[in-house]
Each structure stands twice: as C-alpha cells, then as structure tokens.
Amino acid sequence: MIGARHGSAIARGTACGAAAGALWGLVFLAPALVRDFTPLQLTVGRYLAYGAIAAALIGPQWRRLSRLLTRRDWLTLAWLALTGNTLYYVLLSTGVQTAGIPLTSLVIGFLPVAVTIVGSRDRDAVPLRQLAPSLLLGAGAALCIGWQALDPSAATPGTRSIVGLACAIGALICWTVYAVGNARALASRPGVSVHDWNLLIGLATGAQAIVLLPFALSGAAAAHGMTAWGQFAAVSVGVAVAASIIGNALWNKMSRLLPLTMVGQMILFETLFALLYGFFWEQRWPTPAEIAAATLVIASVLSCIHAHRPRHRPRPLASDAGEPAR
Template sequence: MWIGTLYALAAGLMWGLVFLAPLLLPEYPAALQSVGRYLAFGLIALPLAWLDRAALRGLGRADWIEALKLAAVGNLLYYLCLAAAIQRAGAPLPTMIIGTLPVVIALCANRRDGRLPWRRLLPSLALIALGIACVNRVELRALRADPHAEPWRYAQGALLAAGAVACWTWYPLRNADWLRAHPGRSPRTWATAQGVATLPLALAGYALLWLGLAASGSGFAMPFGPRPLFFVGLMAAIGLFASWLGTLCWNEASRRLPTATAGQLIVFETLAALAYAYLHRGRMPEPATLLGIGLLVVGVAWALRARPAASAVADPTP
C-alpha cells in the first residue's frame, strides 16, 4: 500500500509540471504544445522499446489497439484540452477543475467496482472536496478582482478543463483494467508501449497542424516557433519526466492499489501544480489555500486506511 502511494506521489510531482508549460509558452498554440510533448514522448520511447523489444513482442494486436486508445485519449486529447484551458483562463481555474479528478475517479471506480464500502470512502472524499473548495475560493476571488478578465474566455477554459477531466477519468480506469487483466506484464513495458503508440499519432497531428497553419496564412514560425531551443528543451523534459516516467510510476501504483484509492491519489498532481504555480508567481499561498492543501493531505491519508471488501463469492471446492 505504501509503496504504491510513493509511486503515485512521484507521478503527481512529475505530472504537475505540465501545468507550467502553457504559462511558459503563452504564444504557442495549445495543439502544438500537445503534439510537441507527445512527439518527444514517442521519440524517447523508441530506444526504450528497443531495449524492451522482447517483452513488447509479447503484446498482441488487441494490446496495441488498447495502447493506441489510451495514448489518444489520455495523452493527446487530455493535454490539448488542458493546455488550451490554461491559455484561455490562466492556471487557477483549470487547476481548480482538474482538482476534482480524485473525487470523480473515485466515485466512478467505486460505482463500477464496488470494492470499497462507501462508508469508508465517503469521509476521505468529503475532506478532499472541502480542501479543493478552499483552494478554489481563493482563486475565484482573484479572478473576479481582475479588471482585464474576459468572461467568455474563462467559460471556454472551464469547458475545456471539464473535457480534460472526462479524458482523465476514463484513462486511469481503463489503464488499471488492462494492468490487472495482465498481471504478468511489466508496467515499464506497458508505459513504453503507450509511448510507441503515441508517436504516429503525434507525427500525424504535427503534420496536420503545420499544414493548417500554412493554409490559414498564420505567421507562426513552424516547426518549433519563435523560441525553438526553449520549446524543444521543455517538450523533451516534459516528455521524459511527465509522460514516460510519470506513466511508469502511475502503472506501478495502479498495480498495488484499489482503483478508487489510486484515483484519490491523483490529488498529488493538484498539490504539485499549485506549488509550481505559486513558485512561478513568486509568492506564498494565502492562509485559506494552505488550509485547503492541509485538508487534501488529510483526505489522502484517510483514504489509505480504506481496504477493499472481501469477496462474497463462496469457495466452490468441497
């Protein structure tokens, strides 16, 4: 249980980095950031795939199709929605909405699996929801005080962030299902397989985006934009740490934890994103934000006390 939690913490710390990229590259289209990140992920996965080629040969056609689906929804579509949301609404609002993921995933997982008694799950969900509400209240107050705020752009950002929540509610449930259905498969191999499956999708997306920008008469400097070295370096760093290594750590956590509990531990991503956002702003969080963070941590600790209910199926042997 604790090893799985440490893996989930490592994944959250690395995934929190993706909230910074749209702030560091405000002049870059969200679509370019999405395909750039996962093009880097796919290229990083190629030498890893060569080293792990024997295990990858053991994956069947159905496994590769599943990896392709996970790559399309959990990687490209998710980050496209998230980056576009941050560019339209700033970091606080998307972080607020993405912060509901632990509650949404836990509810969906427990409704489907029914492995954790609700009376054990609800207290931790309530603490996490209350903590997120405290953090969100501070951020929303700051948004209302901004005289340059554009309500329609914030509404667009909210809708896009909700789309990202939908993508990342589906992804961990589907990913955990595959891992549990294939207990003999290495999580490292599965993370690499998703990287390899991402590469052709990212290449196709990059080509289509380039053609679209050229056809529209955009003055954006393709293929790497006005700051090519910074863009390539940032995409490579995020591709390595947030995509491949983060996926590997999450796969290890998913093998060790009930899906409903693992879903709540995505709160680590929210905490990391808030920490990085305040470091980027160069100031400390307000007291209400610190209270909210404390409630989130307590909620996670409470979630670790929950254990799956024992199976009620009788032993068929005499």
C-alpha cells in the same frame, strides 16, 4: 503476514503516487513557460519526444512484446493514449491558457472524486460510505484551490472563461476514463510489466502526434524565432522525460499496488505540486485558501489510506470458543 504485505503495498503505492504527482505537476507550468505556442503545438511537441524516447527504450524488447500483444491490445493502447495523453493535454493546455491555472486546477481537482466513485463498483472495492470522509476532504480541497477563480472580480471575463471551463471539464472526463481504463488494462495483463506498458502507450501517443504534426506546424515557422523554438524544444523534451516517461512509470507501478478506489486519491498530489510550482514561478506565498487546500489534500489522502487499512479482528477468548474465528 498478509496484513503486513498489504500495508507495505499501500505504503509503496502511496510513495509512487506522490512521486508521480510531483512530476505531473510540471505539466501545468509548460503552457506558461511557452505561452506563445498553441495547445496543439505543446501537445505534439511533448508527445513526439515521448514517442521517440519510448521507441528507443523499447527497441531491444520489441520482438518479445510484439508476440504478446493482440490487435485488441493495440486498440486499447490507442484509446488510452488518446484519452490520457493527446486529447487530455490539448484540453488542459487550452484551459490553462484561456481560464488560468486556478480554474483549471479546480476542475481537475475533482478527478479523485470521479475516479473513486467509478472504482467503487469494482470487486472487493472499499464501500463509498467508508470513503466519504476522504471524498469530502478532497472536494473541499478542490473548492479551496479554485476559490479565487470563482471570484467574479478575478475571473477571466467573456467567452475565454467559458471555453476554458468547458476544456477543463473535458480534460476531467478524459483523465477519468484513462485512469479507470489503464488500471483495469494493467490488471488484465500481468505478463506485461508496468514499464513496458508505459513505453507502449508512448509509441501509440507518438504515432498520434505524428498524425497531428502537419496541423500543429501550419503557419508556425514564420511566427516564432530560433530562440523561441529552442525553448519550446527544451520544455517539450523535459516534460516528456519527467512526466510522460518517469511519471507514468511511477503511476503504473502504483496502479498495481493500490486498489482503484485509492488510485483516484493519488491524483490529488498532482494538484498539490502544481500549486507549489505555481507559487515558486509567481514568486509569492500562498493565500489562506491555498494553505487550506494543501492541508485538505494531505488529510484526504491520509483518510483514504486509513480506509484501506486491513481490519484485524481480535482472536476469541477461551470463554468464546463457541464463536467461530473469521
């Protein structure tokens, strides 16, 4: 029965991770949809909407939740909001707009490797040697995704490429810190539901967006017309609802169902769906390298699931009665 419950948790957690990746893949499209707006404006617009929605949803439960939270909890929420939302999205958007989606996807594609290596130190984690096939497949997928970006004839030349690469690496570091910290924060606070935790992070992120609002709006009103602002608002609200509210809730649910070493692998779904949305947006078929990347992503996740399956030992035969059962 224990093995069956474990297998059910793995299946439900994987489904939640795939759904979260499908919604999070949309954030790569936002900088392309409203390219005339800066990464800071994109971040502030998205997280103002996220914070407002979170405040409306959490209102009826505010008294109960406020009694459960300590000063330390609020500090944890603040740095999770900074690393996983505000700073991460500024860096991601800058990477996409300066170095392009392929190079940014390449770097972000290494998130599973980084998170899994950190998570391997947790108690009862699957040893890295058992995860080696999955990690190698994931690294191969990331290399395939960025193959064209690494081609000197196709890469963005000059300073823009260097800045974009640095921002993508910064985003990788930010989300590695967030993924590990968020999983551990959820595990240490069983009294707070994953939905409420997501909304609380939304409040913290919204507060940070309010602080950044004057900087984002500096000189922006004169640079854009009403139509552009309307499109910007629609994209901001759409990404906030799909990625920040629903996607984060699914991710938090997954974080409680799966071990941390497997949580890292689920991030690959974001890369896969980002590519699919990119093909649709650019109205083209994937290249052989991109097909190989998608195949490796799927193989990596399946390999990781296999590594986390419970190991059933056969019962000893009558002739082996002298050997104790384990």
